[in-house]
Amino acid sequence: xxxxxxxxxxxxxxxxxxxxxxxxxxxxxxxxxxxxxxxxxxxxxxxxxxxxxxxxxxxxxxxxxxxxxxxxxxxxxxxxxxxxxxxxxxxxxxxxxxxxxxxxxxxxxxxxxxxxxxxxxxxxxxxxxxxxxxxxxxxxxxxxxxxxxxxxxxxxxxxxxxxxxxxxxxxxxxxxxxxxxxxxxxxxxxxxxxxxxxxxxxxx
Amino acid sequence: xxxxxxxxxxxxxxxxxxxxxxxxxxxxxxxxxxxxxxxxxxxxxxxxxxxxxxxxxxxxxxxxxxxxxxxxxxxxxxxxxxxxxxxxxxxxxxxxxxxxxxxxxxxxxxxxxxxxxxxxxxxxxxxxxxxxxxxxxxxxxxxxxxxxxxxxxxxxxxxxxxxxxxxxxxxxxxxxxxxxxxxxxxxxxxxxxxxxxxxxxxxx
DNA sequence: ACATGTGAAGTTATTCACAGCC
DNA sequence: GGCTGTGAATAACTTCACATGT
Numbered sequence: 344x345x346x347x348x349x350x351x352x353x354x355x356x357x358x359x360x361x362x363x364x365x366x367x368x369x370x371x372x373x374x375x376x377x378x379x380x381x382x383x384x385x386x387x388x389x390x391x392x393x394x395x396x397x398x399x400x401x402x403x404x405x406x407x408x409x410x411x412x413x414x415x416x417x418x419x420x421x422x423x424x425x426x427x428x429x430x431x432x433x434x435x436x437x438x439x440x441x442x443x444x445x446x447x448x449x450x451x452x453x454x455x456x457x458x459x460x461x462x463x464x465x466x467x468x469x470x471x472x473x474x475x476x477x478x479x480x481x482x483x484x485x486x487x488x489x490x491x492x493x494x495x496x497x498x499x500x501x502x503x504x505x506x507x508x509x510x511x512x513x514x515x516x517x518x519x520x521x522x523x524x525x526x527x528x529x530x531x532x533x534x535x536x537x538x539x540x541x542x543x544x545x546x547x
Numbered sequence: 548x549x550x551x552x553x554x555x556x557x558x559x560x561x562x563x564x565x566x567x568x569x570x571x572x573x574x575x576x577x578x579x580x581x582x583x584x585x586x587x588x589x590x591x592x593x594x595x596x597x598x599x600x601x602x603x604x605x606x607x608x609x610x611x612x613x614x615x616x617x618x619x620x621x622x623x624x625x626x627x628x629x630x631x632x633x634x635x636x637x638x639x640x641x642x643x644x645x646x647x648x649x650x651x652x653x654x655x656x657x658x659x660x661x662x663x664x665x666x667x668x669x670x671x672x673x674x675x676x677x678x679x680x681x682x683x684x685x686x687x688x689x690x691x692x693x694x695x696x697x698x699x700x701x702x703x704x705x706x707x708x709x710x711x712x713x714x715x716x717x718x719x720x721x722x723x724x725x726x727x728x729x730x731x732x733x734x735x736x737x738x739x740x741x742x743x744x745x746x747x748x749x750x751x
Numbered sequence: 752a753c754a755t756g757t758g759a760a761g762t763t764a765t766t767c768a769c770a771g772c773c
Numbered sequence: 774g775g776c777t778g779t780g781a782a783t784a785a786c787t788t789c790a791c792a793t794g795t
Contacts, residue, residue, distance in 0.1 A: 346763095347745075347746075347749060348763080348764075349742070349746070350763095350764070350765095351764095352741075352742050352745050352746070353738050353742055355741075356735075356737065356738040356741040356742065357720075357722075357735070357738060360720060360737070371775085371776065371777090372776075372777075373776085378722060379722055380722040380723075381765095382765075382766065383776090384765075384766055384767075384768095385764095385765065385766080387776090387777065387778065387779085388764090388765075388766090388778090388779085390777090390778085391778070391779080395777080395778065397776075397777050397778080398772090398773075398776090398777080399771075399772040399773050399775090399776060399777050399778085400772065400773045400774080400775050400776045400777075401773070401775085401776075401777090402775095402776065402777085403777090416741060416744070416745050417744070418744065418748055422744050422747075422748075424740075430639075431635075431638065431639040431642045431643075432639040432642075432643060434635065434639070435634075435635040435636040435638070435639040436736065438635045438636075439635075439636060439736060439737075440737075440740075444737070444740075446744070447740055447741070447744055485747060486740075486743055486744060486747055488740070509747045509748075509750070510743040510744065510746065510747025510748075510750075511743065512739055512740055512743045516561075516564060518561075518582060518583055518584040523751065524750055524751040525747075525750070526743060526746040526747045526750045528739055528742055528743045528746075530734065530736065530739045531560075531561070532640065532643060532734065533560065533564070533643075533644075533648070534557055534560040534561060535716055535732050535734045536628075536644075536648075536651055536690075536692070536716055537556070537559075537560040537620055537651070538553070538556050538557055538560065538732055539690055539714040539715065539716045539730060539732045540620070540621070540622065540626050540650070540651055540690060540714065541551075541556050541620050542551075542553070542556070542714065542730040542732075543626075543689060543690055543713045543714025543729075543730045544622055544626075544713075544714075545551060546713070546714075546728055546729070546730045547727065547728040550785095552785080552786075554785090554786070554787095555786095575753090575754065575755090576754075576755075577754085585787095586787075586788070587754090588787075588788055588789075588790095589786095589787065589788080591754090591755065591756065591757085592756090592757085592786090592787075592788090594755090594756085595756070595757075599755080599756065601754075601755050601756080602754090602755080602794090602795075603753085603754060603755050603756090603793075603794040603795050604752080604753045604754050604755075604794075604795050605753085605754075605755090605795075606753095606754065606755085607755090
């Protein structure tokens, strides 16, 4: 497999969701591009990673394409996810995902605050943070979402990785130091907003 | 001004936050790079956009650098922001920003649900959605955060733009169609998580 | 010595443009 | 005619490597 572009993966995620609207139909690269906010050439270039799926002159069959993207992106059995930090942001992420995704399941939440732990939050059991190693092993959790204050993020990551997590989505505004074979994605709300503020002033 | 790189702006936001830890001190590009998770050359290249601030052989003066980044990124008077959609995600964003940022202020929230409106949420007044044009004009709001269900996002954007908003941070998983002179940044939690899932499986 | 500032080189990502197929 | 798949061209971004200043 040739080296995989991070941008292409992001777009697959977007294409896939857009394709849900086109159940039985065909979609041309230009139409998908328009919806996704990219160029038609970009869409076709991305599809090369799937081995290409279009019928000449008739576009892509939406259902086929969606399935192909699914086979490319998803782990067949799905993946179990831990949420670390069940504060407001964490709980809103729980709600956001609750039962929504077929392959990605948040199966445990963790917090240090005893008011939040040892009960269900948004349908998900919330455990004391010191149970992380045990529960992560027992539930075969491979991914984690970190939504704790910045000062606690690195330590949380260390514990998670030791327990077997290999991918982290970090909402905390801290760069994490992790081994080579662990993937970290950052989702920093402040940075996003500062970027909007800058470009809104400098556009045109 | 030479064309501004979106990536550089993101890193400025990160550098600035890291520099807070170094109040009176000096910081070398390599140190900042380590903390930000980039290379030293990258840091120095970014600094060129500021006109360069380092003292040869002694690194950067943290406070000066932070101020220079601030002058580059921030609107001097700051910017007022509207939150559209005061559901769980929206409210967690309110908490996240409440009084935290010196230049970016969420000064109004909007929702269609009467249970949420005409009262304060996390210290921020929440209005009925149909008040958007009026309040946005009155409070001189220039940016908006969209945290509504996907089906409502485009319409919200249309109203916001008509009312004078020029930058949007969109948490809804929908590409927005907007005029050329409006900046939209996407923050799609599902896409972030799918990306983590993919690369966690394919790394190494 | 030591760390910046920066041309030049290298790498990655996107778009062009057109051959080929339906 | 309309749309895909793709080599070639372009643009964007990052790193190298070293001259320069302290």
